[in-house]
Amino acid sequence: MGEIAYKIAVRGRAGIRDVAEAAGVSVATVSRALNKPDSVTPVLRARVTDAARRLGYLGNGAARALASRRSGAMGALVPTLDNPIFAACIDAFQQRLDAHGISLLVASAGYDAAAETRGLRTLLQRGVDGILLVGAAHEPETWALLPPDLPAVVTWMHRAEGCALPCIGFDNAAAAARITRHLLALGHRRIGMIAGLARGNDRAAARIDGVRAALAEAGLTLAPPLLAERAYSVAEGSAAMAALLALPDPPTAVVCGNDHLAFGALVAARRAGLAVPADLSVTGFDDLDFLAHGDPPLTTVHVPAAEMGRRAADHLAALAAGKEPPPPAELEAPVVLRGTTAPPARRRATPRRARA
Amino acid sequence: MGEIAYKIAVRGRAGIRDVAEAAGVSVATVSRALNKPDSVTPVLRARVTDAARRLGYLGNGAARALASRRSGAMGALVPTLDNPIFAACIDAFQQRLDAHGISLLVASAGYDAAAETRGLRTLLQRGVDGILLVGAAHEPETWALLPPDLPAVVTWMHRAEGCALPCIGFDNAAAAARITRHLLALGHRRIGMIAGLARGNDRAAARIDGVRAALAEAGLTLAPPLLAERAYSVAEGSAAMAALLALPDPPTAVVCGNDHLAFGALVAARRAGLAVPADLSVTGFDDLDFLAHGDPPLTTVHVPAAEMGRRAADHLAALAAGKEPPPPAELEAPVVLRGTTAPPARRRATPRRARA
Incomplete structure (x- = not known):
């Protein structure tokens, strides 16, 4: 175990200074190498990312979220996880988000309207770049809480009267x-x-x-x-x-x-x-x-639970990145x-x- | 719709200034009423919280996480959600966390070691106050990533050789x-x-x-x-x-x-x-x-999947609050x-x- 790794094991989480020390560069260089990789040489970049990986340096998610106004996380608000059909959707949603480099926050409401509003509030407080909803029937408080500019999709429905959100679902x-x-x-x-x-x-x-x-x-x-x-x-x-x-x-x-x-x-x-x-x-x-x-x-x-989860992930990831999302398609639900x-x-x- | 609510509907999320304006008080008073409720009169507190609720004011989660060094969220790292037994545990975990005012971040690894390490990294980057693990058999990279001072519990096992974490599980x-x-x-x-x-x-x-x-x-x-x-x-x-x-x-x-x-x-x-x-x-x-x-x-x-979820939530919530957690008990798994x-x-x- 190197000296720096040892200090970290004793003291806790690695900081940017530890990475700089381990890579033999300045703190400013570490920051450049990690945040603007093209601004440093490939050799220097490899040295810094190598040290960062070895020391388990994570960067500061909260600080980054504040700076970029993007949290790197999506929220899912589901009636319950204790039904395999929602679990299958959320599992697929999570795996596809992971491929986009996005993490998942889940709130489950137990088919309770007040708990649903509380769940959405929690998700928004944590900071999410988008929300997956199941159906479009929600309490007025829930709708009022949803920021109009936040990407959100309705799943399980192919369309919803009076709801302007994209629907990724079936009839x-x-x-x-x-x-x-x-x-x-x-x-x-x-x-x-x-x-x-x-x-x-x-x-x-x-x-x-x-x-x-x-x-x-x-x-x-x-x-x-x-x-x-x-x-x-x-x-x-x-x-x-x-x-x-x-x-x-x-x-x-x-x-x-x-x-x-x-x-x-x-x-x-x-x-x-x-x-x-x-x-x-x-x-x-x-x-x-x-x-x-x-x-x-x-x-x-x-x-098509897993398919809804995958498509919702692609849709929200595109919206959060400011890109054109794939058009929300009506999925088949065959007998x-x-x-x-x-x-x-x-x-x-x-x-x-x-x-x- | 009042003038302020209208402005917010047009402009997006309510800010602290909107709440102050709606409640007819200063920004400093809103901050005191929300963050140190005992420092203002009950009438003033009600006026401010009422306006905040009406306008959907959330405070700033990311800023608060930075200031308090607590994120208000727990992480769960599960092998899969697509098995009702884990879904039942996580559902109960989430509902008990909700009672503690704590939100949940879930990462599911699909029984894949590399995905598990990636999932843990994501949870840590988002900022969690604690982690629920399933079992104690994890890759060296996963263990290396887990900060030694972060509250964590192992579920599904009543004890684990060479693992110092509390175990909430069965034999x-x-x-x-x-x-x-x-x-x-x-x-x-x-x-x-x-x-x-x-x-x-x-x-x-x-x-x-x-x-x-x-x-x-x-x-x-x-x-x-x-x-x-x-x-x-x-x-x-x-x-x-x-x-x-x-x-x-x-x-x-x-x-x-x-x-x-x-x-x-x-x-x-x-x-x-x-x-x-x-x-x-x-x-x-x-x-x-x-x-x-x-x-x-x-x-x-x-x-006892739901029971493990509930106990893990109580245990992590206590640890994160700096309180003595309930002793981790071995649960029954009857035939x-x-x-x-x-x-x-x-x-x-x-x-x-x-x-x-």
């Missing part, structure tokens, strides 16, 4: 309509929906709209008790499905607002002794790995047909009605 | 030994393991040690081909189980290094026409929600007996051996 309503039409084509007429809570969640609301629109094309309606709004969780999906199965005339197919709800619905169906898809069809929305390989594998809508949907059992509709 | 080896003894007690003698990749992952290595120790107590050994090390994924678990089932004398029980591998193993067993647990016992490690409700529900080790383990099928061992 939730169209995807929900597509999977509903699949059930109609199989011959289902009594179709229920276990939706997410639509209040404050534009994605959940759009999925309800989509199911309702597809049913309307077939002359059918969607209303409680066949429409249940529930928090996104396995337990809530299970409870909602149990309630649907207890109806005098239960549905033969149930569209779920996400895969967690669908998984809960499958658990409840199994407990009730029903075979999926022979006795009951169930669909999800997200396309989580575990359910793609389930028994039976879940028919669902594939949400993935697997094993949880089939034509309705003939014997079901009439005997059940007769029994009621 | 991976003991938990793996416990679930193996459960299989031995059921009568299994031919036990395989689909482990995670042990290189650079002390948790994965400890789990192998635990299985091996429990088998040694019964006079049994663990070595390839009955021991397979695989990357943590459903596909790898499936491939590894297919290879185990193709052995001339396949195992009657398989301990898996995490739930993703176990789920893949279950998929492969089903494809091979084997009933779990009648024909084959399988165990996991993590206790993910989806697999707890699977068919059959997975026998596994419960990893959760569910539906994927049973005594070995009598008919299996002999006929299979005869066929080979």
Whole structure:
């Protein structure tokens, strides 16, 4: 261990003076070599960066942020990290930001409006060059806090009424309509929906709209008790499905607002002794790995979570650098047909009605 | 919209002068009211904080970080966010930090050593008051970068050889030994393991040690081909189980290094026409929600992910504030007996051996 490295190990973080001493140059030369690399010779540059790397010299992020008015970090404000679909998006967002040399600050709000505003405030206080939002339904306080000149993108939606931000997402309503039409084509007429809570969640609301629109094309309606709004969780999906199965005339197919709800619905169906898809069809929305390989594998809508994360990173990085961003494209959210949907059992509709 | 709010909407972020103007006080009074609230009257304080909130005045995070040498943020360096077990920990970590008024910066390394060092450098450059690490197996470059005086905790391990940092975790080896003894007690003698990749992952290595120790107590050994090390994924678990089932004398029980591998193993067993647990016992490690409700529900080790996140937040917050932290406790990681383990099928061992 050299003398300087030893001093640093004893004293803590290396300073610019330590780098200068180790490289045998002046402090001003270190500063020039690191901040304006072209202003020094390649040999000198290599000597300084080598010493800086060896000593773990970081520069001063906070000072640099003040000077450049750029923080080198992006913020992500997500409803929760405790759902693999957001984790997949944020993981891809982070990896692509890393490729741009940008770090990530995450705030997760737990689907709580006040926590979301607090989370955004925290991100802004730390200093971020841009923000990834999920959906465009946010509290007035959250919108008021967002500086009008700060780069920001809305993900999970392909467009948002009255919101001027670029949207990098997919058409939730169209995807929900597509999977509903699949059930109609199989011959289902009594179709229920276990939706997410639509209040404050534009994605959940759009999925309800989509199911309702597809049913309307077939002359059918969607209303409680066949429409249940529930928090996104396995337990809530299970409870909602149990309630649907207890109806005098239960549905033969149930569209779920996400895969967690669908998984809960499958658990409840199994407990009730029903075979999926022979006795009951169930669909999800997200396309989580575990359910793609389930028994039976879940028919669902594939949400392009990682792709949204990557594109959001590229978009924000371009905006923060003052460059033209790639145009925000609408991504595909295809229906993935697997094993949880089939034509309705003939014997079901009439005997059940007769029994009621 | 008031005149000042209008000016701000046009011009961008509110400054301290805007707050002073809106509250009808001097800039110095705004500064005192926000930074030393006790130095002004409650009425004046309310007037200033009200104006600041209304205008979305944030103060200057970067300037404050420089002045106080505290950044108000903690860093988390995780192997990946794209596994619900880390997402659950980080989600709980973030929510508890939020309660302490601390924000979170996340860097995810994708199980890549170089990316981990880069991630830590980024966190340090942004300025963090502390770091959450997963495990204590890190590259020399990563350790060299970590300032000796920066608060840091190791999670997922209850202790780590040669590492002076506080550990907030559980005993991976003991938990793996416990679930193996459960299989031995059921009568299994031919036990395989689909482990995670042990290189650079002390948790994965400890789990192998635990299985091996429990088998040694019964006079049994663990070595390839009955021991397979695989990357943590459903596909790898499936491939590894297919290879185990193709052995001339396949195992009657398989301990898996995490739930993703176990789920893949279950998929492969089903494809091979084997009933779990009648024909084959399988165990996991993590206790993910989806697999707890699977068919059959997975026998596994419960990893206290959220609890580690909460305790790490309390510990780091105390250290950063110069307070005595709560002592780092070893957490429980109990075996959760569910539906994927049973005594070995009598008919299996002999006929299979005869066929080979």
